[in-house]
Amino acid sequence: MNPAFYIEEIKVITSKFEKIDLKQMDGVSLMNRVDVKYIIPIHLLPQILEEALPLYRILEVKGERLSAYESRYFDTQQLELYHHHQSGRGSRYKIRFRTYLNSSLSFLEIKHKNNKGRTIKKRIEGSPDEVFSPQMSQFLEKTSPYRPYDIQENLGVNYRRMTFVNRTSPERLTIDINLQFQGNNQEVNFPKIAIAEVKQEQLGSSPIIDIFRKYNLREGSISKYCLGVISTQPTIKYNRFKSKYLHLQKTINQYDLFTINNTFIPHPSEYSMA
Known part of the structure; x- marks a missing residue:
């Protein structure tokens, strides 16, 4: 089965969720948080979303619930930020310029994972044509150990994102599909998987994690930046990953096996568990 089939199923199911807007999202921005990631074969996602329907609301921006994101990641010439992740350094950074295409907003974003396992994100709005403006340069120097002349753009990451908010607790869930990486004169696509990230103030119970466990989906995923570097630079060291x-x-492979064994078009209730 072509992954596009499941994308259409996902669009139908997301249309059933109660919507929220960007203003309502302010109360759960979670710029200082803990998070866990999961990799999901795309054929399981429609049924997972059906089960999450009464538990979460979905962000809608200008009528769209699958929002298009474009990110440009920056690193040193020696890929110091990547290697800090690869070596498991406790305090590490990501530097990116992200454009939220549906809302026409763009930000320079600095993510700092501290040695207590918390992710702290800070950002400043700006134009894609002005990286690094004096204001953005000052922001970079204030929020990270790096200067504009230390780093260069080395990876582009494009995808579609669904953003959900727990109805009863301060928790956000993002699910990214149609991942595309561009770097090192290569383009690599991952249409058969989704990457989910659960974000909370403190790690605790979560209805979506309970659903993931029901499908035998286990915690653990490479960050999109590190996955993009590994995918576009096959000779790079990635022992820890x-x-x-x-x-x-x-x-x-699970997706491929499922499609081989299911040549008919299934109803969502007939999807096999992982």
């Missing part, structure tokens, strides 16, 4: 990369490949 090997088990996670193998898990990603197993998830893709």
Whole structure:
């Protein structure tokens, strides 16, 4: 089955969720948070969303519930930020310029993962044509150990995102599909998987994590930046990520096996569990 079939199913199901807007999202921005990631074979996602329907609301921007994102990641010439992740350094950074295409907003974003496992994100609005403006340069120097002349753009990441908010607790869920990486004169696509991220103030119970466990989906995923670097630079060292990369490949194989064994068009209730 072509992944596009499941994307259409996902669009139908997301249309059933109660919507919220960007202003309503302000109360759950979670710029200082803990988060966990999951890799999902795309054929399981429609049924998972059906089960989450009474538990979450979905962000809608200008009539769209699958929002288009474009990110440009920056690193040193020696890929110091990537290697800090690869080596498991406790305090590490990501630097990106992200454009939210549906809302026409763009931000320079600095993400700092501290040695207590918390993710702290800070950002400043700006134009894609002005990286790095004096204001953005000052922001970079204030919020990270890097200066504009230390870093260069090295990876483009494009995808579609669904953003959900828990109805009863301060929790956000993002699910990214149609991942595309551009770097090192290469383009690599991952249409057969989705990457989900659960974001909370403090790690606690979560209805979506309970659903993931029901489908035997286990916590663990490579960050999109690191996955993009590994995918577009095949010779780069990625020892610490090997088990996670193998898990990603197993998830893709799970999708392939499912499509081989299901040549008919299934109803969502007939999707097999992982």
